[in-house]
Amino acid sequence: MQSEKEKELIVRAIDAAPRKFFIVSTDYSILAANGFAKKASGMDEIVGRPCYAVFCNIDSPCDDCTARDVMRKGRPVISSVRNGPFDISGEGSCFYAYPVFENDRVQAVAVIDFDVSALSEIRGRLEMSNAFLRNLILSSVDGVIAADRKGKVIIFNEAAAEITGYTVDEALNDLDIRSIYPGDGARQIMKKLRSPDYGGVGKLKSCQVDIVRKDGGLTPIMLNAAIVYEGDKEVSSIGFFHDMTEELRMKADLQKTQTQLLQAEKMSSLGKLAAGVAHQLNNPLGGIMLYAKLLLEDYDLEQDAREDIKRILRDAQRSSDIVKELLEFARQTRQKQVDVDINESVARTLFLLENQALFHDITIEKKFCNGQLFVNGDVQQLNHVFMNIILNAAQAMESKGTLTIRTGLSESGKRVVVEIEDTGPGIPDDVLPHIFEPFYTTKDEGKGTGLGLSLVYSIIDRHGGRVSARNSSAGGAVFRIELPVAGTQHGKEKGQDVDK
Ligand SMILES: Nc1ncnc2c1ncn2[C@@H]1O[C@H](COP(=O)(O)OP(=O)(O)O)[C@@H](O)[C@H]1O
Ligand SMILES: [Mg+2]
Secondary structure (H helix, E strand, C coil), rough: CHHHHHHHHHHHHHHHHCCCEEEECCCCEEEECCHHHHHHHHHCCCCCEEHHHHHHHHCCCCCCCHHHHHHCCCCCEEEECCCCCCCCCCCCCEEEEEEEEEEEEEEEEEEEEEHHHHHHHHHHHHHHHHHHHHHHHHCCCEEEEEEEEEEEEECCCHHHHHCCCCCCCHHHCCCCCCCCCCCHHHHHHHHHHHCHHHHCEEEEEEEEEEECCEEEEEEEEEEEEEEECCCCCCEEEEEEEEEEEEHHHHHHHHHHHHHHHHHHHHHHHHHHHHHHHHHHHHHHHHHHHHHHHHHHHHHHCCCHHHHHHHHHHHHHHHHHHHHHHHHHCCCCHHHHHHHEEEHHHHHHHHHHHCCHHHHEEEEEEEEECCCEEEEEHHHHHHHHHHHHHHHHHHHHHCCCEEEEEEEEEECCCCCEEEEECCCCCCCCCCCCHHCCCCCCCCCCCCCCCCHHHHHHHHHHCCCCCCCECCCCCCCEEEEEEEEEEEEEEHHHCCCEECCC
16 A cells, blocks of 8 residues: 555656646546646646547547547557647657556546657657668678578568579569578578587678579579577578679689699600700610611621610610600790691591501591681691590500590680590599600500600690690590681681580
C-alpha cells in the first residue's frame, strides 16, 4: 500500500511533469488534467468538458476515438491527433493512452502525450543512415551478397549481378545462396566462417573459390566474408568478392614467359659451351681421321689391324658428325633465307620418310590447312626440324601407331603453327623439362645422341619462332612449332586455325 505521503508525491510529480496528462471517463469527459495540459490547451477550463471537444475541436466522439479503443481492448493504444489545440506543429500530436482498471473494469482512460518531432527526427536520421549504407553497398566495386540463415538472398548489388549473370531482381526473389557455389561449397564456407582458423570466428579472409554463374560456368573469385550476429545469434552472412579471372590469367602468362626465358637462357649458355667444346674437338678428330686413313693407305697391314683402324675411323666419323650437329646447334646466324611453304616442307620430309621400314606400320594423317603457309627461313634447316621430330615420334611409337600432322595459322593470324602428334607413350613429367637440352636422351647408348631436339630448338629460335611439347589427352606426345608468317604478301592467305 502507498502511504498518503507517497500518493501526494506522485500526484505532485504528475502535475509538474512537462508532458500533457489527462484522465478521461468512459463517457468521454475529461475527469482530470495536469498543469502542463491545462496550460497547453489555451482554454480556461478543460476538466468536465468532452475530450473530443478539447482534443479535436468537434462536437461528437471521433470515428476512431482513442479512448473508446482503449476501453474496448483493455490495453494501451498509441494514437496521433491532427488539428485541435494540441497539434501545434501541424504534424499531429501523439498520445499514449492506457486503461485504469477498477475490479477488472475499465474505470477511466489515462492519456499522456509524447513528442512527435523528436520521434520523426530520429526516424529521419535512421532513414538517412540506412539509405547511405544501402548506397555504399550497392555502389561498391566489389560484388556484395548477403543471405539470411535459410539461404535467401537479402542483399545483392550490381557488381554481384555482373559477375554472376543474375539480375538483382532474380537474385533477390529466386536465388538460394547455396546454388551460387559448386557442390557443397556454401557449407564449406560456413564451416570456415565458424572456425577460428581463417581470420577469426565469424570471419573469412581472402579465400579463393569458384562461383557458379547463371549460365552454369564457373568464375574464380576472391572472397571476404562475415557472419552477422545479433547478440550471440547468427542472423545472416555477407560476402564481398571480386572476379579473379583476369588476375589468374596474367599470373599464368607471367609464369609461362618466365619459364620460356629460363629455357632460352639455358639453351643459349649450353649453346656457347657446346660450340667451344665442338671447336676444340674438331682439330684432334680431324687429326685422328687423317692419320688413320694414312695408316690404311701407306702400310701393308694385317687384316686384323686394318679392321681395328677402320673401327677407329668409323667412331671418329661418328664423333665428327656429332660435332657438326653441335656446331649447327650453336650457330648464331641464319643461312639462305627464302620464303618457305611449310605445307610443302612437311610434305617433302614425309615423302622421304614414308617409305622407310620404320614407317611401314604407321598411319600418317595429314591435316594441312588449305592454301600455302609461308615463313621466311632456311629450307634445309626447317626440313631438318620436321625430320627430327617425326623420327622421334616413330621411335617412340616403336614403328606402329598414328602420326597426325596439323598445319594452320594461329588465332591472331600472325604465326604459322605446325603440330605433330603421335600415339606413343608420351613424355614423362620428369623428362619433359629436359628434352630440348643438348645430349639429353632417354635412349640406350648408341641409339640416341640427345641432339635432335636441341637442334630443333635452336633452329626454330633462330627463325624467331617457338617450339614446345606436351602430352595429348590420349597420352601421346604433341610437338607444337610456331613460326612468324612471312612478309605480308603471303601473310594474307588465311588457313584454318590449329587449336591449342
Ligand atoms: N615423340 C616422343 N615421345 C616420347 N618421348 C620423346 C618424343 N620425342 C622426344 N622424346 C624424348 O626426348 C628425348 C630427347 O630427344 P632428342 O633430342 O631427339 O634425342 P634422342 O632422340 O637422340 O634421344 C628422347 O630421348 C625422348 O626421351
Ligand atoms: Mg631424336
